Amino acid sequence: xxxxxxxxxxxxxxxxxxxxxxxxxxxxxxxxxxxxxxxxxxxxxxxxxxxxxxxxxxxxxxxxxxxxxxxxxxxxxxxxxxxxxxxxxxxxxxxxxxxxxxxxxxxxxxxxxxxxxxxxxxxxxxxxxxxxxxxxxxxxxxxxxxxxxxxxxxxxxxxxxxxxxxxxxxxxxxxxxxxxxxxxxxxxxxxxxxxxxxxxxxxxxxxxxxxxxxxxxxxxxxxxxxxxxxxxxxxxxxxxxxxxxxxxxxxxxxxxxxxxxxxxxxxxxxxxxxxxxxxxxxxxxxxxxxxxxxxxxxxxxxxxxxxxxxxxxxxxxxxxxxxxxxxxxxxxxxxxxxxxxxxxxxxxxxxxxxxxxxxxxxxxxxxxxxxxxxxxxxxxxxxx
Amino acid sequence: xxxxxxxxxxxxxxxxxxxxxxxxxxxxxxxxxxxxxxxxxxxxxxxxxxxxxxxxxxxxxxxxxxxxxxxxxxxxxxxxxxxxxxxxxxxxxxxxxxxxxxxxxxxxxxxxxxxxxxxxxxxxxxxxxxxxxxxxxxxxxxxxxxxxxxxxxxxxxxxxxxxxxxxxxxxxxxxxxxxxxxxxxxxxxxxxxxxxxxxxxxxxxxxxxxxxxxxxxxxxxxxxxxxxxxxxxxxxxxxxxxxxxxxxxxxxxxxxxxxxxxxxxxxxxxxxxxxxxxxxxxxxxxxxxxxxxxxxxxxxxxxxxxxxxxxxxxxxxxxxxxxxxxxxxxxxxxxxxxxxxxxxxxxxxxxxxxxxxxxxxxxx
Numbered sequence: 001x002x003x004x005x006x007x008x009x010x011x012x013x014x015x016x017x018x019x020x021x022x023x024x025x026x027x028x029x030x031x032x033x034x035x036x037x038x039x040x041x042x043x044x045x046x047x048x049x050x051x052x053x054x055x056x057x058x059x060x061x062x063x064x065x066x067x068x069x070x071x072x073x074x075x076x077x078x079x080x081x082x083x084x085x086x087x088x089x090x091x092x093x094x095x096x097x098x099x100x101x102x103x104x105x106x107x108x109x110x111x112x113x114x115x116x117x118x119x120x121x122x123x124x125x126x127x128x129x130x131x132x133x134x135x136x137x138x139x140x141x142x143x144x145x146x147x148x149x150x151x152x153x154x155x156x157x158x159x160x161x162x163x164x165x166x167x168x169x170x171x172x173x174x175x176x177x178x179x180x181x182x183x184x185x186x187x188x189x190x191x192x193x194x195x196x197x198x199x200x201x202x203x204x205x206x207x208x209x210x211x212x213x214x215x216x217x218x219x220x221x222x223x224x225x226x227x228x229x230x231x232x233x234x235x236x237x238x239x240x241x242x243x244x245x246x247x248x249x250x251x252x253x254x255x256x257x258x259x260x261x262x263x264x265x266x267x268x269x270x271x272x273x274x275x276x277x278x279x280x281x282x283x284x285x286x287x288x289x290x291x292x293x294x295x296x297x298x299x300x301x302x303x304x305x306x307x308x309x310x311x312x313x314x315x316x317x318x319x320x321x322x323x324x325x326x327x328x329x330x331x332x333x334x335x336x337x338x339x340x341x342x343x344x345x346x347x348x349x350x351x352x353x354x355x356x357x358x359x360x361x362x363x364x365x366x367x368x369x370x371x372x373x374x375x376x377x378x379x380x381x382x383x384x
Numbered sequence: 385x386x387x388x389x390x391x392x393x394x395x396x397x398x399x400x401x402x403x404x405x406x407x408x409x410x411x412x413x414x415x416x417x418x419x420x421x422x423x424x425x426x427x428x429x430x431x432x433x434x435x436x437x438x439x440x441x442x443x444x445x446x447x448x449x450x451x452x453x454x455x456x457x458x459x460x461x462x463x464x465x466x467x468x469x470x471x472x473x474x475x476x477x478x479x480x481x482x483x484x485x486x487x488x489x490x491x492x493x494x495x496x497x498x499x500x501x502x503x504x505x506x507x508x509x510x511x512x513x514x515x516x517x518x519x520x521x522x523x524x525x526x527x528x529x530x531x532x533x534x535x536x537x538x539x540x541x542x543x544x545x546x547x548x549x550x551x552x553x554x555x556x557x558x559x560x561x562x563x564x565x566x567x568x569x570x571x572x573x574x575x576x577x578x579x580x581x582x583x584x585x586x587x588x589x590x591x592x593x594x595x596x597x598x599x600x601x602x603x604x605x606x607x608x609x610x611x612x613x614x615x616x617x618x619x620x621x622x623x624x625x626x627x628x629x630x631x632x633x634x635x636x637x638x639x640x641x642x643x644x645x646x647x648x649x650x651x652x653x654x655x656x657x658x659x660x661x662x663x664x665x666x667x668x669x670x671x672x673x674x675x676x677x678x679x680x681x682x683x684x685x686x687x688x689x690x691x692x693x694x695x696x697x698x699x700x701x702x703x704x705x706x707x708x709x710x711x712x713x714x715x716x717x718x719x720x721x722x723x724x725x726x727x728x729x730x731x732x733x734x735x736x737x738x739x740x741x742x743x744x745x746x747x748x
Contacts, residue, residue, distance in 0.1 A: 070475065082478070089471055192598065198519050203489060203562055208517035222501075224470075295467045297517075298493065302428075306463040337471065343458050344423070344475040350459050 012319065019363030019370050020331070027356035028060040031348055035059035062346045070341025071334035081222055086337060092224040092295055094333025095232045096121070096287040096307045101314035101325040102239045103154075103283030108320045109243060110276040111256035116161060116176025118308025119183035120154040120281040124288025126187060127153025129196065129206060129299040132213035132292065139212035146213045147231070147289050154285015155278040157183065162277030166270030172277075180308065188301045196299055206299035215294045228290030233326075235283060240322040242279070252276055284311070313361050332357065421454045422447055422686045423481035425472045427488030429606060430459045434662035435632040435654045436678075440487045440510055443682025450683075451690055456481060462607075469494040477502055483689040485682055486510065489564060499527045506694050508685045510678060511564045513698060523698035530681050532704040534564075535571030535744035536735055537674045537711035538628075540728050541651050542575020544672060544713070545626045546587040547724045550647065555590035555619035557601035557612075559631030566597045567744055568630040568653060568674060574742055578731075590624050603634055612637025620645050626671060627651070639666040649719060654678075656714040672721075673714040681710060703746055707736045 032038050041048075041055040069076060071090045074083050100117040107114035128150030131137075137145055161175045190196050191204035198207040215226035243249040254262040255272050263269050287307060292299055310332055317331070318324030339353035363370050371377070424444050431441040441457070448455045456479050458472040469486075473494045476484045484505060486495045489512035496514045499507050506526050513529040514522040545554045556572050558565040573592045580587055591601035603611040612634035616627050620641060627642075628651040629635035635653065642648045643666050650657075650666065652673030657663040663670065681702055688694045704710015716725065734740040 074478070077478070092467070188604070204560065207519070291465070291467070295470070296465060298466060300466065300490075302463060302465050305465045305468070306461070340458055340468075340471050340475045341478070344456050344472075344479045347457070350461055 015367050015370050015376075016317065016319070016364060018374050018376075020360055022363055022370060022373060023356050023359035024064070026359055027352060028064070030352055030355060031063045032056045032059050034349060034352065059346075063342055063348045063352075066342045066345040066348070067335075067338035069338075069345075071338030085223060086341075088219070088223045088225045089337040090330060090334040091229055092226075092333070093336045094329045095228050095294070096291050097310050097314055097332050098326055098329030099232050099235055099287035099290065100284045100307050100311035101318065101329050102235055102322060103158075103280040103287070104311050104315040105318065105320040105322065105325050106239060106243065106252065106283065107276055107280040108315055109256050110252040110272070111259065112162075112165075112273070112276055112280070113173050114158070114161070114176050114277065114280050115173055115312065116158070116179050116281075116308070117284045117287075117311045118304045119176065119180040120157050120284035121288040121291070121304040121308055122180075122183040122187050123157040123281075124150040124154035124285030125292045125299060125303045126190070126288075127285070128289035129209070129292045132209045133196065133206055133299070137212065142210070142212040143215065143227075143293065146293055147286070150285045150289025150293075151282045152285070154288060155282035158281015158284070159274050159278035161281075162274035165277075166273040184301070184304070187299075187303070191299070191301060204301055208297050209293060213293055214297070215290065224295055226290075226294045228294040231286060231290060235286065236322045236326045239283070243322070248275070284308075287311075310357075313357065317360065317364055415449070415452045417454070418452045418690055420451075420483075420690050421456060421479070421481045422483045422485070422689065423456045423458075423476045423479065424485045424487065424682075425458045425469065425476060425491060425494075426460050427490050428460055428462055428464050429632065430462075431457065433606075433633050434660055435635070437487055439655045439676065440485065440678045440682055443679035444485065444686070446679060446683050447686040451687060453686060453690060464490075466493060470497065473498045477505060482506065483508065483686060483694070485685070488512070489562065495527060496522065496524070499524050502526075506689055506696065508682070510681075513701065521698070525696045528685060528694070528696045529698065529701040530678070530685065530704075531701060531746070532564075532567075532676045532678075532711055533742075533744055533746040534567045534674060534676055534704075534711050535574070535742045535746075536706045537676075537713050538568045538571030539575035539578070539735065539742045540706075540713045540732060541628065541672055541674050542572040542577075542589075543579045543731060544575075544721065544724055544728055545572070545628070545649075545651065546576040546579035546585070547583075547727070548649070548671060548719075548721075549587055549624075549626050551623050551625045552586065553588045553590055553622065553624040554626040554628070555601075555616075555622075555624035556628040556630065557591045557603065557615055557619075559603055559606040559634055561598055561600060561602050563745060565602075565630045566600065568628065569600055570597060570744065571742055572628050572674075578740070590619050590622055603631055606632045606634060609634055609637040609640075613641050616641035617644070620648055625649065628674070629653070633662075636662065639663055639669065642666050642669040652714070658714060658717045668718045670717065671719050672716075675712050675714060677704060677710055677712070705746075706732055 037055040038059050041052040045052045071086050074086050077083060100121060104114055104117055128146045131146040131149040161172055164170050164175055165172050196206045215228050218225050251267050251272055254267060259269060291303055314325055314328040314332055317328035335353050335357060339350050342348040343350055426437045429437055431437050444455055447453050460468055460472055469491050485508045487510045492512045495507050495509045503526055508528045508530055510530045514527055516522050556569045569592045573589045576587050576589050603615055612629055612631060616638040619627055625647055626649045627638050629638040630653050639650050642650050649669050649671040651671050654676050656673045656675055658667050658670050
């Protein structure tokens with residue numbers, strides 16, 4: 001217990017929390033500026049100053065109140081389901097972001113800057129979708145096979161990058177970025193062929209995933225929490241075990257610390273590259289599978305959304321630690337879920353939430369900035 | 385940091401605030417508010433796309449100003465998925481909206497599920513009817529589909545373009561070849577063919593030559609303006625002098641291309657581009673626009689909701705066409721229609737009376 005408290009208040013954790021706090025403060029300023037009520041009240045600031053400060057308070061409080069009600073707990077409705085629905089929405093959004101973030105954390109810890117989560121999610125979704133839509137199997141088994149197909153799809157697409165790097169020395173950053181385009185365009189093409197396109201439809205959208213291959217909703221149809229969430233939690237623990245307790249994970253980390261030393265120590269570098277990228281891609285593949293078999297229900301060209309790039313932020317924000325990634329994933333899920341209520345209820349533009357997300361990244365990436373803002377002295381050996 | 389600079393800055397900001405703050409406090413608002421909330425969820429691209437979403441949003445704003453209804457909106461992110469559409473519509477229901485207008489076929493599944501779960505809330509869905517998961521048609525009493533037989537207006541634009549073209553070649557392309565996009569191109573092609581048959585000419589339509597509409601030209605998305613410009617330049621190089629881009633904001637690229645090659649013209653879509661700031665740079669080259677009057681339909685459906693005369697279901701779906709003024713081509717601006725004006729008016733009357741039939745998904 002003591003250890004957990006110590007970890008939470010360790011310098012790096014404290015800086016992360018302060019960075020998030022600072023982003024929300026700046027976000028509040030932007031909300032105030034963007035509010036038309038505040039702009040109107042500012043034009044007669046001296047005629048009725050109270051109006052201005054009231055408008056600022058209403059805008060900022062209203063926005064964050066809506067964010068809270070949209071992402072954690074809605075105290076304004078009178079039924080239990082409506083009250084807890086926001087937190088379940090947050091978890092629904094957090095599932096793919098966290099899974100892809102875990103995949104990237106594995107790669108980052110091993111010294112591979114994998115930018116290709118988008119492509120790996122698309123491959124996971126395509127493989128899972130193919131099995132779900134085209135291979136008739138009994139209920140239960142169908143879901144399991146579809147998820148495994150998704151994992152294999154992502155792992156294959158990741159491993160391909162690892163192989164090219166090991167065999168030719170190509171840079172994984174460039175490879176993964178280009179592979180994102182290939183995956184997205186391949187999906188767009190396949191959605192126009194009978195392989196995926198729904199019969200009788202001319203729109204680039206697949207038929208609905210049959211019931212037998214869908215993740216079951218755990219708390220009934222109204223709440224979008226499905227089996228994918230459990231899979232995500234299992235993945236968090238599994239990645240922690242892999243990285244910290246297994247010898248494979250030790251090889252991954254050794255590669256990340258110093259490839260030359262790892263080679264001298266007898267680690268097969270090329271094979272490890274392939275393995276790292278396969279594991280990384282497999283986790284993104286699960287993210288793709290949970291999307292199509294869980295909340296999306298159809299395969300469309302936009303299945304990867306912005307999850308691939310959010311995952312980079314989430315992995316960095318979580319400092320490549322599986323539990324940190326989980327926390328960061330839930331934060332981002334909450335921002336995405338709450339953004340909708342902020343718009344619907346307060347008319348706050350969705351861009352504000354994107355700015356808050358970007359500010360978090362900025363502050364995380366520049367610890368001295370946060371230290372000077374909160375007048376914290378740099379501690380030796382503090383931030384890892 | 386130099387303290388004097390800081391002081392100067394502080395003084396300047398105080399002065400600015402003082403000057404800015406001198407206006408008098410406003411009077412109370414004058415519109416009588418109605419206890420009715422009309423809401424809208426956008427497709428990808430948002431409400432300022434100078435085309436599709438924006439035209440629908442204008443109707444909502446007009447309803448706020450003239451009917452006194454409360455409005456709420458959700459703008460779907462650029463990368464929106466079904467998950468986002470569902471939570472956008474759900475949050476509108478949580479806000480207590482009486483009527484929710486969903487813009488675009490991408491929201492069809494989200495609309496259907498929300499309408500089934502909330503029979504007391506009214507919905508309108510633009511550019512699509514409802515269907516079950518297996519794509520069999522579905523009709524719900526609280527959902528009004530709003531669709532457009534755009535082919536009729538595009539037919540007139542095709543006739544006008546064929547009569548205006550000096551090179552005997554016109555062109556068209558889509559963003560992505562959705563049914564709501566190809567219907568423009570198809571009507572345009574039929575209009576050109578009608579002109580050819582009537583006048584014994586052989587004007588060609590580049591970009592829509594194949595009998596299979598999935599093989600027509602497309603840029604692949606609805607946001608990359610540069611691709612629209614490149615594709616239009618290729619059409620111009622092949623001898624076309626008029627282009628109809630059916631790709632929302634991508635059409636700006638076509639407008640830019642007309643500036644580079646003298647004598648080339650552009651046809652706008654969704655709203656009258658001549659009057660839109662985003663298209664002002666090349667407005668002298670706009671021949672006409674194929675208008676899809678979504679603002680009008682949106683305003684009407686909100687009005688019916690306020691009056692209590694809302695009717696839903698497929699039997700009561702709204703199909704905008706020439707007869708009811710839901711689609712039209714813009715009046716002449718800088719480019720003269722000449723003698724073609726009278727011919728187009730006569731042709732429009734024939735389409736309305738049924739003497740000339742424009743084939744589309746709405747007439748089978």
